[in-house]
Amino acid sequence: MKKAAVGAAVVGAATACAVAALIVKHRMKSSSLWAKTAAILKDFEEKCETPIEKLRQVADAMTVEMHAGLASEGGSKLKMLITYVDNLPTGDEKGLFYALDLGGTNFRVIRVQLGGVGKGVVKQEAEEVSIPPHLMVGSSHELFDFIAAGVAKFIASESEEFQFPPGRQRELGFTFSFPVRQTSLASGTLIKWTKGFSIEETVGEDVVAELTKAIERQGLDLRVTALVNDTVGTLAGGRFHEKDVVAAVILGTGTNAAYVERAHAIPKWHGLLPKSGEMVINMEWGNFRSSHLPLTEYDHSLDDESLNPGEQIFEKLISGMYLGEILRRILLKMAEETSFFGDVVPPKLNVPFILRTPHMSSMHQDASSDLRAVASKLKDVLGIVNTPFKTRKTVVELCDIIAKRGARLSAAGIVGILKKQGRDTATDQRTVIAMDGGLFEHYAVFSKYLESSLAEMLGDKVASSLIIMHANDGSGIGAALIAASNSQYNEMEAS
Numbered sequence: 001m002k003k004a005a006v007g008a009a010v011v012g013a014a015t016a017c018a019v020a021a022l023i024v025k026h027r028m029k030s031s032s033l034w035a036k037t038a039a040i041l042k043d044f045e046e047k048c049e050t051p052i053e054k055l056r057q058v059a060d061a062m063t064v065e066m067h068a069g070l071a072s073e074g075g076s077k078l079k080m081l082i083t084y085v086d087n088l089p090t091g092d093e094k095g096l097f098y099a100l101d102l103g104g105t106n107f108r109v110i111r112v113q114l115g116g117v118g119k120g121v122v123k124q125e126a127e128e129v130s131i132p133p134h135l136m137v138g139s140s141h142e143l144f145d146f147i148a149a150g151v152a153k154f155i156a157s158e159s160e161e162f163q164f165p166p167g168r169q170r171e172l173g174f175t176f177s178f179p180v181r182q183t184s185l186a187s188g189t190l191i192k193w194t195k196g197f198s199i200e201e202t203v204g205e206d207v208v209a210e211l212t213k214a215i216e217r218q219g220l221d222l223r224v225t226a227l228v229n230d231t232v233g234t235l236a237g238g239r240f241h242e243k244d245v246v247a248a249v250i251l252g253t254g255t256n257a258a259y260v261e262r263a264h265a266i267p268k269w270h271g272l273l274p275k276s277g278e279m280v281i282n283m284e285w286g287n288f289r290s291s292h293l294p295l296t297e298y299d300h301s302l303d304d305e306s307l308n309p310g311e312q313i314f315e316k317l318i319s320g321m322y323l324g325e326i327l328r329r330i331l332l333k334m335a336e337e338t339s340f341f342g343d344v345v346p347p348k349l350n351v352p353f354i355l356r357t358p359h360m361s362s363m364h365q366d367a368s369s370d371l372r373a374v375a376s377k378l379k380d381v382l383g384i385v386n387t388p389f390k391t392r393k394t395v396v397e398l399c400d401i402i403a404k405r406g407a408r409l410s411a412a413g414i415v416g417i418l419k420k421q422g423r424d425t426a427t428d429q430r431t432v433i434a435m436d437g438g439l440f441e442h443y444a445v446f447s448k449y450l451e452s453s454l455a456e457m458l459g460d461k462v463a464s465s466l467i468i469m470h471a472n473d474g475s476g477i478g479a480a481l482i483a484a485s486n487s488q489y490n491e492m493e494a495s
Contacts, residue, residue, distance in 0.1 A: 062416025233478025238434025
């Protein structure tokens with residue numbers, strides 16, 4: 001018995017030693033993996049850094065590219081498109097105007113009653129119509145007939161509250177959010193369809209002419225006064241409410257900027273100089289690139305695997321379409337190389353674009369002491385359960401690095417525009433930027449980083465005269481306002 005007891009004790013001790021050794025080994029492995037995670041995090045943070053000197057270089061590069069894009073077609077990665085909008089709203093416009101907003105699988109028709117001096121928008125109504133999938137790949141005739149029928153139906157529902165003078169033609173602003181080569185305020189040829197549309201016969205055609213023919217087939221007395229994109233609409237909507245708006249920036253799924261340029265500072269403009277002396281320029285700034293942009297291996301792989309490699313580099317760093325995807329890519333590397341989410345790489349982490357920016361935003365802005373929103377999103381979106389607090393905290397740090405870089409680069413882009421306008425050092429004039437887009441509106445940390453970076457770059461004195469204003473629904477009401485400020489009846493009524 002004694003021998004057996006001794007033997008058991010020896011075996012027990014050996015087992016305990018083996019278990020202890022395994023625990024030590026596991027802890028050492030775990031510690032080593034965490035050190036590797038920390039190293040990847042630190043490397044990523046360093047490569048994403050945007051010190052003030054770098055931001056100034058980015059702003060200067062933006063200004064240089066703006067000059068080059070205004071000098072000649074194709075002279076820059078920035079298209080610097082002449083919009084033919086040389087009269088922005090003043091807030092004094094009066095009358096009933098319509099807008100049509102075609103930007104994806106739905107279109108909206110909007111009507112606004114403008115009250116004239118000091119009265120602004122008296123009343124507005126809108127209706128959204130879903131486009132049947134077969135019309136998105138059918139014929140030009142069928143698509144525009146369907147849209148014109150929707151416009152006609154909406155006009156027919158005009159109530160008596162909307163005052164429209166008899167004998168006057170209704171006017172409409174057309175927001176068309178597809179690549180267009182604009183040829184005048186109310187004409188532009190389609191370069192290519194995007195967003196699921198594919199109607200080959202429309203490419204190279206004037207989209208306003210197509211819409212006008214369909215409107216005529218409906219028997220409507222309606223004139224398309226202006227063709228605009230959503231960024232220009234945002235600028236117009238901002239200017240209607242605030243006379244000091246000089247630029248508009250969209251920070252949403254995609255990103256773009258438009259601003260007011262002096263007409264004589266556009267070498268590639270060969271027409272008569274407009275009476276206003278001004279011209280709105282659609283920058284298409286998502287395509288900006290510079291050697292000063294802080295790109296990482298994750299950005300390069302995202303770009304390489306995208307539908308447009310080498311294009312829209314700025315957009316891929318700062319817009320809502322891509323921020324969540326950058327986060328997914330670095331989490332995947334950590335999962336593969338450091339067992340960040342355990343021994344098995346979560347399968348869903350391999351799915352491109354599964355992690356969207358709204359998911360990232362809610363994790364980044366989780367104010368709970370145990371980061372439960374982070375745990376919840378990892379579980380719901382990626383199927384990752386039981387994450388330790390340390391893991392969740394690292395996820396939040398990654399969100400912060402990505403959002404901070406995006407917001408600070410956006411600020412540098414804005415400063416580039418202000419430099420081009422000579423407003424980056426002005427302390428004696430009010431400067432207002434109209435902003436729109438879900439990223440700016442709903443991602444509060446991103447917006448705070450954007451505004452603090454502007455203050456850091458411009459200095460307190462200049463920053464105190466700069467106002468960032470949320471201008472909602474520029475793609476809709478903005479087009480109606482441009483139709484109003486460029487109405488065929490304006491000169492008659494003025495004279």
